[in-house]
Amino acid sequence: MAGLNGDPILGIDDKIEDLQYKNNNNSNEVVDKEELVGIGEESTTCYKSNQGGEKDMAGSSIHRSGSRPQLDLSKAEIQGNSEERDPTILLPNQSDDISHLALDIGGSLIKLIYFSRHEDQSVEDKRKKTVKERLGISNGNRRSYPVLGGRLHFVKFETSKLNECLDFISSKQLHCGRIDSHHWNSETPANENAVIKATGGGAYKFADLFKERLGVSIEKEDEMDCLVAGANFLLKAIRHEAFTHMEGHKEFVQIDHNDLYPYLLVNIGSGVSIIKVDGDGKFQRVSGTNVGGGTYWGLGRLLTKCNSFDELLELSQRGDNGTIDMLVGDIYGGMDYSKIGLSASTIASSFGKAISDKKELEDYRPEDISLSLLRMISYNIGQISYLNALRFGLKRIFFGGFFIRGHAYTMDTISFAVQFWSQGEAQAMFLRHEGYLGALGAFMSYQKHGLDDLMVHHLVERFPMGAPYTGGKIHGPPLGDLNEKISWMEKFVQKGTEITAPVPMAPPGTTGLGGFEVPSSRGATLRSDASALNVGVLHLVPTLEVFPLLTNPKMYEPNTIDLSDHKELEYWFTVLSEHLPDLVDKAVASEGGIDDAKRRGDAFARAFSAHLARLMEEPAAYGKLGLANLLELREECLREFQFHDAYRSIKQRENEASLAVLPDLLLELDHMDEGTRLLTLIEGVLAANIFDWGSRACVDLYHKGTIIEIYRMSRNKMQRPWRANDFDIFKERMLGSEGKKPKPHKRALLFVDNSGADVVLGMLPLARELLRRGTEVVLVANSLPALNDVTAMELPDIVAEAAKHCDILRRAAEAGGLLVDAMTNTLDGLKGNSSSVPLMVVENGCGSPCIDLRQVSSELAAAAKNADLVILEGMGRALHTNFNARFKCEALKLAMVKNQRLAEKLIKGNIYDCVCRYESAPAS
Numbered sequence: 076m077a078g079l080n081g082d083p084i085l086g087i088d089d090k091i092e093d094l095q096y097k098n099n100n101n102s103n104e105v106v107d108k109e110e111l112v113g114i115g116e117e118s119t120t121c122y123k124s125n126q127g128g129e130k131d132m133a134g135s136s137i138h139r140s141g142s143r144p145q146l147d148l149s150k151a152e153i154q155g156n157s158e159e160r161d162p163t164i165l166l167p168n169q170s171d172d173i174s175h176l177a178l179d180i181g182g183s184l185i186k187l188i189y190f191s192r193h194e195d196q197s198v199e200d201k202r203k204k205t206v207k208e209r210l211g212i213s214n215g216n217r218r219s220y221p222v223l224g225g226r227l228h229f230v231k232f233e234t235s236k237l238n239e240c241l242d243f244i245s246s247k248q249l250h251c252g253r254i255d256s257h258h259w260n261s262e263t264p265a266n267e268n269a270v271i272k273a274t275g276g277g278a279y280k281f282a283d284l285f286k287e288r289l290g291v292s293i294e295k296e297d298e299m300d301c302l303v304a305g306a307n308f309l310l311k312a313i314r315h316e317a318f319t320h321m322e323g324h325k326e327f328v329q330i331d332h333n334d335l336y337p338y339l340l341v342n343i344g345s346g347v348s349i350i351k352v353d354g355d356g357k358f359q360r361v362s363g364t365n366v367g368g369g370t371y372w373g374l375g376r377l378l379t380k381c382n383s384f385d386e387l388l389e390l391s392q393r394g395d396n397g398t399i400d401m402l403v404g405d406i407y408g409g410m411d412y413s414k415i416g417l418s419a420s421t422i423a424s425s426f427g428k429a430i431s432d433k434k435e436l437e438d439y440r441p442e443d444i445s446l447s448l449l450r451m452i453s454y455n456i457g458q459i460s461y462l463n464a465l466r467f468g469l470k471r472i473f474f475g476g477f478f479i480r481g482h483a484y485t486m487d488t489i490s491f492a493v494q495f496w497s498q499g500e501a502q503a504m505f506l507r508h509e510g511y512l513g514a515l516g517a518f519m520s521y522q523k524h525g526l527d528d529l530m531v532h533h534l535v536e537r538f539p540m541g542a543p544y545t546g547g548k549i550h551g552p553p554l555g556d557l558n559e560k561i562s563w564m565e566k567f568v569q570k571g572t573e574i575t576a577p578v579p580m581a582p583p584g585t586t587g588l589g590g591f592e593v594p595s596s597r598g599a600t601l602r603s604d605a606s607a608l609n610v611g612v613l614h615l616v617p618t619l620e621v622f623p624l625l626t627n628p629k630m631y632e633p634n635t636i637d638l639s640d641h642k643e644l645e646y647w648f649t650v651l652s653e654h655l656p657d658l659v660d661k662a663v664a665s666e667g668g669i670d671d672a673k674r675r676g677d678a679f680a681r682a683f684s685a686h687l688a689r690l691m692e693e694p695a696a697y698g699k700l701g702l703a704n705l706l707e708l709r710e711e712c713l714r715e716f717q718f719h720d721a722y723r724s725i726k727q728r729e730n731e732a733s734l735a736v737l738p739d740l741l742l743e744l745d746h747m748d749e750g751t752r753l754l755t756l757i758e759g760v761l762a763a764n765i766f767d768w769g770s771r772a773c774v775d776l777y778h779k780g781t782i783i784e785i786y787r788m789s790r791n792k793m794q795r796p797w798r799a800n801d802f803d804i805f806k807e808r809m810l811g812s813e814g815k816k817p818k819p820h821k822r823a824l825l826f827v828d829n830s831g832a833d834v835v836l837g838m839l840p841l842a843r844e845l846l847r848r849g850t851e852v853v854l855v856a857n858s859l860p861a862l863n864d865v866t867a868m869e870l871p872d873i874v875a876e877a878a879k880h881c882d883i884l885r886r887a888a889e890a891g892g893l894l895v896d897a898m899t900n901t902l903d904g905l906k907g908n909s910s911s912v913p914l915m916v917v918e919n920g921c922g923s924p925c926i927d928l929r930q931v932s933s934e935l936a937a938a939a940k941n942a943d944l945v946i947l948e949g950m951g952r953a954l955h956t957n958f959n960a961r962f963k964c965e966a967l968k969l970a971m972v973k974n975q976r977l978a979e980k981l982i983k984g985n986i987y988d989c990v991c992r993y994e995s996a997p998a999s
């Protein structure tokens with residue numbers, strides 16, 4: 076990069092003597108002992124705001140659950156229109172988790188789904204109130220959701236271990252809370268009138284036991300109704316639910332909601348049900364077979380002496396069924412029976428060799444027996460399913476039930492059978508929540524609590540590591556506190572080394588059916604069920620919305636880089652792994668560096684590494700994987716171990732340093748003519764985007780100078796041409812040409828990125844320019860911290876500081892209700908007394924460096940409605956995601972590329988090159 080010579084823009088670095096990065100060989104952490112002590116003394120979930128009030132940084136998401144749910148109905152009120160069916164009931168004083176649950180008690184497994192909800196924290200966030208007024212968001216004109224935000228957890232137990240399940244329910248008090256449409260009655264003592272919805276045979280068989288042990292009545296729901304309701308919900312509401320699995324290759328299928336029916340649902344539990352589904356609640360059980368999962372497990376146990384289903388399945392992975400199955404070649408003397416299309420390796424008769432051989436059971440390898448049995452049953456089910464699809468002219472067959480167990484070979488076998496018999500006409504698809512269809516249906520049967528109203532954008536799936544969610548030994552008792560979570564994590568990781576070992580490819584053998592190569596997904600080890608993170612916790616967030624300015628939400632793909640390219644995945648895996656030690660240092664320091672923080676830091680590192688390893692092994696394990704998901708996963712992991720803002724002190728320091736030089740920058744800008752000023756502003760945004768603690772190259776740079784020196788250095792590099800450069804078109808749009816003055820934009824949404832120079836010296840001056848031209852400005856910032864990104868909670872204070880030195884910002888911030896002094900009389904502002912267009916701050920609904928515009932806050936969605944310009948800033952928001960996004964209005968994408976590989980790939984350039992992409996509004 077260029078040298079650190081003087082800069083006409085900023086000759087004022089002497090003001091900020093000690094606001095600098097410490098040049099320290101061992102650490103690039105900003106060190107300030109006092110500050111660290113100060114932070115250590117604070118609670119881990121709160122920080123003191125400048126305004127003196129305590130704010131909960133992460134809002135509802137970091138709410139710590141209490142031990143026993145209790146309901147506080149005081150000041151309860153109906154939200155919205157009370158005439159409406161199923162109105163939302165607001166319980167302002169309710170703070171603990173409320174849970175309720177539904178069960179599917181099958182012949183082999185108990186599936187349990189429970190719901191926990193977190194009441195919104197009553198965060199002192201004046202910004203929210205004024206933003207709501209300003210943007211016209213009120214409870215009156217928004218849809219009132221009968222479902223309140225919360226989480227759906229998926230857990231399973233073996234039916235033979237019913238006691239474990241009862242203990243789990245009891246220790247989590249899941250049987251005490253219940254929401255129904257018109258009232259909350261979880262204050263009902265557990266032994267009176269408490270009802271749990273349940274389906275499956277066990278709902279009948281074990282009803283008395285539930286009453287006896289938990290004091291609850293079981294309300295039985297029809298099994299088929301539940302299966303269908305569950306399947307329909309999953310197919311409509313979960314984005315990456317259904318997938319195909321052929322020869323080891325998994326691919327998610329985009330389901331068109333308007334073209335879902337009819338389909339065939341094949342549920343492979345102990346037995347098999349085959350259901351033709353024509354719509355919501357419209358279905359017919361057209362067939363079934365008694366040869367199912369129970370058969371495999373039952374016969375398999377007898378024949379191999381296995382102790383668990385997983386052991387049996389694992390044996391199959393090392394088996395060669397040619398030793399026990401009679402193959403076409405065995406009958407035809409090693410030849411194919413080509414006339415009817417059967418190769419020598421086709422199974423002619425499962426277990427057929429066992430008749431002619433003079434062998435006893437002991438003479439066969441258990442591995443071979445297991446594989447033979449698995450293939451026999453899977454092919455058989457595939458074939459019967461195909462025949463039923465043919466009967467009704469159906470092309471799509473969805474397979475559910477825990478027999479499948481996410482096992483690649485089982486899915487390949489079923490897919491092969493469907494493909495083989497239908498000659499490619501019908502398609503086998505599998506479901507990520509395979510075994511939970513019935514339980515989901517039972518859950519949904521609670522008197523209209525509205526789950527079926529939820530849409531894809533209301534659901535966020537997370538994959539927590541520190542919480543157990545499978546039955547069996549590894550999960551132990553429910554975790555009461557973080558300490559337990561960490562020790563569980565430690566145990567988990569011991570187990571996890573074997574869990575996360577990559578599945579080796581098997582050498583080709585004689586196991587094929589006609590034309591069927593040995594599936595590449597066969598391997599020696601089976602991932603432990605306890606770590607089968609295929610199913611996460613489903614967060615229901617009814618306030619999320621699709622960003623209304625996307626031209627085509629259905630086609631929108633947030634990620635620019637496709638991680639299904641394994642090389643790409645490997646690269647980003649390495650980047651994130653290498654960044655991990657530094658991140659842990661920062662996180663631990665942000666919590667005062669105390670022992671507890673160190674332990675949590677360690678647990679975080681293990682958890683995140685385990686996730687990465689899992690994804691390396693099976694990239695599609697959590698749904699379709701993009702870089703944005705990896706970056707978000709990292710933030711989620713941090714939060715899981717209660718690191719709510721790892722870069723807190725760095726952000727504060729950089730904000731202060733930048734605010735100190737802002738007045739001089741504004742002064743210099745004001746002396747420029749319009750054209751030069753606009754260019755300088757855009758250059759400023761690009762240059763200041765260098766303050767990114769997520770980029771390795773940038774963090775290395777920070778050793779080399781003060782914040783301002785680096786900013787200056789970066790500014791010097793800004794001379795055009797930039798790599799992607801639409802500045803001249805943007806300039807013409809802003810300033811016009813040949814004396815024609817274009818109409819200013821009505822409202823601009825500025826998606827801001829990093830704290831410090833990035834927002835203060837980059838985006839704020841640009842915002843000011845727009846305000847000056849009469850454009851309303853909405854600063855869109857993260858809801859939760861992520862790296863050093865500025866949050867919506869932090870912005871008002873920064874704006875208030877900046878406004879001290881700038882009338883334009885001050886008047887606009889007052890008009891937007893952002894200034895503390897102006898808070899009390901914002902209503903006057905709203906009545907139009909303000910002399911300025913407003914400057915507002917809204918949260919984006921995210922806690923990640925990237926943004927998925929399919930799921931944004933309702934605040935942002937409301938603000939977007941009148942916007943005619945979207946400015947996306949930073950690598951995460953404008954390059955990793957949304958680089959290819961198209962908007963209904965004008966868009967400007969600004970970022971410095973702080974990664975060499977990305978620069979080469981995206982813009983055929985080099986690290987530190989800049990992107991200024993302007994897209995005009997599409998003709999309407």
Ligand SMILES: Nc1ncnc2c1ncn2[C@@H]1O[C@H](COP(=O)(O)OP(=O)(O)O)[C@@H](O)[C@H]1O
Pocket residue numbers: 180181182183184185233275343344345346367368369370371372384385475476477478479480510604
């Ligand atoms: N841990 C396990 N223990 C027992 N069976 C399992 C396990 N994991 C998967 N399975 C398979 O799943 C089948 C049960 O599937 P499930 O959909 O739960 O049906 P059901 O409702 O009949 O119990 C078993 O018969 C077995 O083949």
Ligand SMILES: CC(C)(COP(=O)(O)O)[C@@H](O)C(=O)NCCC(=O)O
Pocket residue numbers: 650706764766767768769770771772828829862924948949950951952955970973974975
């Ligand atoms: C995490 C980030 C997307 C944040 O960038 P920003 O949005 O702040 O510009 C970026 O720093 C990043 O992609 N970092 C990893 C790549 C690297 O270290 O080179």
Ligand SMILES: [Mn+2]
Pocket residue numbers: 767769828829862863864924949951
């Ligand atoms: Mn950032």
